[in-house]
Amino acid sequence: MDMSTKSPARRIDSLGDVTGGYDAIFCDVWGVVHDGLTKKRPAEAALAAARQAGLKVVLLTNAPRPAAAVAAQLDTLDFSRDAYDAIVTSGDATVALLDELGGPIFHVGPARDFDLFEGTGLEKVDEADAHAVVTTGLFDDDTETPADYADMLARLAARSLPMVCANPDIVVNRGDRLVFCAGALGRDYAALGGTVRLAGKPHQPIYDLAARVIGGIDRSRILAIGDGLMTDIAGANRFGIDVLLITEGIHGAELGGPDAASHTIAAMLAEKGLAANYLMADLQ
Incomplete structure (x- = not known):
């Protein structure tokens, strides 16, 4: 346009x-x-x-x-x-992408997002056993920043694992402060040469x-x-x-x-x- x-x-x-x-x-x-x-x-x-x-x-x-x-x-x-x-x-849109990738997958994100996987049949595994990665955010967005994930992302990129980013937002307002979202990790993974698929806005x-x-x-x-x-x-x-x-x-x-x-x-x-x-x- x-x-x-x-x-x-x-x-x-x-x-x-x-x-x-x-x-x-x-x-x-x-x-x-x-x-x-x-x-x-x-x-x-x-x-x-x-x-x-x-x-x-x-x-x-x-x-x-x-x-x-x-x-x-x-x-x-x-x-x-x-x-x-x-x-x-x-x-909702992410589930369709995960179905295409199949499993097993390594989930990077907080426990409150576990319900995303209910009924999907996808197998969640530890990092070492994963064939793909899905990020829904930081494990603890109250205390962590994307810098805390640099080593993990480097390991994943070295294995050329595809990543599905369930939230393209970089930051969001929570009350009067900003917290990092999954999009920040997707951004950093792409900068390392990793393949990132995004389903959200x-x-x-x-x-x-x-x-x-x-x-x-x-x-x-x-x-x-x-x-x-x-x-x-x-x-x-x-x-x-x-x-x-x-x-x-x-x-x-x-x-x-x-x-x-x-x-x-x-x-x-x-x-x-x-x-x-x-x-x-x-x-x-």
């Missing part, structure tokens, strides 16, 4: 200002509807209103877990199920899954919502759908804060080969 032909994004005050032009929404989760600790009530209300107006709302997340696990997490935050029709996760598999969920809606009638430039915005641009950029998310400081001019943000996006149709500080 040639971003030079795109008009500068316009700021909107409410999601309802533009929903009349769409039949479906693909909405990011972390950073848009919650911050990892607390739900964002205005976002919840906006998505519920979109559904009431007849739009299908799919929560599209790079969480490396099955959709049911993400729904359960949202339940713990008291995020209403009236605000969405379905959830499609990077974990901005890559095609997760969008294909979401498109099947909404069933036959033309791409011109789908609006993506997200705060991640190289995941949400890049993915929407590649898939050929309109996008609302949430400017006070993960890139808030980089984008210049809530008062940054639309043309300034558009220029910053263009430098990265990206474009957005609409801007909003926080979803409401």
Whole structure:
């Protein structure tokens, strides 16, 4: 897509200002509807209103877990199920890639992601016995950084093991701090010459899954919502759908804060080969 032909994004005050032009929404989760600790009530209300107006709302997340696990997490935050029709996760798309690779696999990631493998028939083994690697994150993202994995990644790369990265995000906000995600390990593994396959945003598999969920809606009638430039915005641009950029998310400081001019943000996006149709500080 040639971003030079795109008009500068316009700021909107409410999601309802533009929903009349769409039949479906693909909405990011972390950073848009919650911050990892607390739900964002205005976002919840906006998505519920979109559904009431007849739009299908799919929560599209790079969480490396099955959709049911993400729904359960949202339940713990008291995020209403009236605000969405379905959830499609990077974990869902990852399972398909793992099925292609077969096993046995070495899992790099926290215990909370074990449910990704339930019902898959994949054999999990120790590093030395693996034929492939899947990373869903750091073992302990509260205390570790990607630097702690340098030796392990070097060993895996020396054996030319393929890696499936279940979450392309590099970092994510958890409350008021940033934590590293699986994408940071995938990035470092690729830098070592390792083969990395990614299923989440901005890559095609997760969008294909979401498109099947909404069933036959033309791409011109789908609006993506997200705060991640190289995941949400890049993915929407590649898939050929309109996008609302949430400017006070993960890139808030980089984008210049809530008062940054639309043309300034558009220029910053263009430098990265990206474009957005609409801007909003926080979803409401």
